[in-house]
Amino acid sequence: MKFFADTADLNDIRELAAMGLLDGVTTNPSLVAKSGGDFKQTIAEICKIVDGPVSAEVVAMDVDGMLAEGRHLAKIASNVTIKVPMTWDGLKACRALTSEGTMVNVTLCFNANQALLAAKAGATFISPFIGRLDDIGLDGMDLIEEIREIYDNYDFETQILAASIRTVNHVKQSALAGADVATVPPATLKALVKHPLTDKGLEAFAADWAKTGQKIL
Numbered sequence: 714m715k716f717f718a719d720t721a722d723l724n725d726i727r728e729l730a731a732m733g734l735l736d737g738v739t740t741n742p743s744l745v746a747k748s749g750g751d752f753k754q755t756i757a758e759i760c761k762i763v764d765g766p767v768s769a770e771v772v773a774m775d776v777d778g779m780l781a782e783g784r785h786l787a788k789i790a791s792n793v794t795i796k797v798p799m800t801w802d803g804l805k806a807c808r809a810l811t812s813e814g815t816m817v818n819v820t821l822c823f824n825a826n827q828a829l830l831a832a833k834a835g836a837t838f839i840s841p842f843i844g845r846l847d848d849i850g851l852d853g854m855d856l857i858e859e860i861r862e863i864y865d866n867y868d869f870e871t872q873i874l875a876a877s878i879r880t881v882n883h884v885k886q887s888a889l890a891g892a893d894v895a896t897v898p899p900a901t902l903k904a905l906v907k908h909p910l911t912d913k914g915l916e917a918f919a920a921d922w923a924k925t926g927q928k929i930l
């Protein structure tokens with residue numbers, strides 16, 4: 714499974730990329746607002762750090778506006794992936810942009826039929842929002858499993874990009890369900906390393922090493 718960082722924070726992106734952990738980045742208007750930086754400059758900076766797909770979201774609601782914004786953003790770098798909403802106009806924009814050779818991420822997907830439509834429209838990525846389904850009392854992971862089954866049934870090449878990931882368990886479940894990508898907030902990505910028995914074991918090793926009185930360097 715590929716890891717994307719779900720953030721517009723350049724420092725986090727630099728750190729994760731230097732570790733070789735990042736296969737791409739996703740941003741959205743809320744994350745750009747949180748980072749406080751200029752949108753297009755931020756996307757350009759991220760594309761200098763990360764070779765993989767970098768999602769930049771359009772804000773127009775109509776197909777002509779989405780296409781104008783998408784084509785403009787796509788000029789920033791060859792790895793810019795245009796994020797369009799799961800709407801009728803978004804699907805039209807998806808088809809047009811992918812036909813032009815631009816990668817497209819269809820976002821705000823909340824059911825399997827929407828994912829089917831995105832695949833039919835040629836989407837590069839479909840973004841089912843796991844956490845937001847959990848928020849309303851559903852199980853977001855069921856959606857990943859359904860989309861995986863449907864895409865496999867028909868050999869759709871659209872990649873399942875598990876989004877709205879809130880917990881380390883979401884990451885594991887996405888991997889088990891066969892998501893192609895998980896886009897993960899940096900704090901959650903860093904939390905994947907944690908286990909209490911790792912900490913406890915490390916403490917015991919350190920204590921026993923101290924008893925030896927030895928030094929490595």
Ligand code: G3P
Binds near residue numbers: 739845878
């Ligand atoms: O990738 C979409 C993601 O940023 C949404 O996450 O936590 O706002 O539902 P969240």
